[in-house]
Amino acid sequence: MIIACAKNTQSALFRVGNPYYLCFQATGFVSIMAGGPWEAAGKVPPEIYSTPERSPRYNAT
Numbered sequence: 001m002i003i004a005c006a007k008n009t010q011s012a013l014f015r016v017g018n019p020y021y022l023c024f025q026a027t028g029f030v031s032i033m034a035g036g037p038w039e040a041a042g043k044v045p046p047e048i049y050s051t052p053e054r055s056p057r058y059n060a061t
Contacts, residue, residue, distance in 0.1 A: 003047045006034070016045045023048075 006013040012023040013034065021041060022029040028041035 003045075003050075014048055016047050021045065021048060 004015040006015075014021045014023075015034070018032065020031050020034050021044060022031070022038060028044045029038040030041040031038045
């Protein structure tokens with residue numbers, strides 16, 4: 001699955017396949033659109049946890 005990360009957001013925003021995942025205040029949220037609406041994510045995809053340490057979004061892992 002392809003993972004993309006937004007660079008122009010204050011919170012970590014990832015796209016894994018179709019849905020978007022947002023990490024905000026140590027809570028994961030999911031939406032079908034980058035601008036929301038957001039709901040609590042029941043599960044975070046493992047691709048997010050493979051974010052490299054050199055990434056500015058590593059803190060979301």
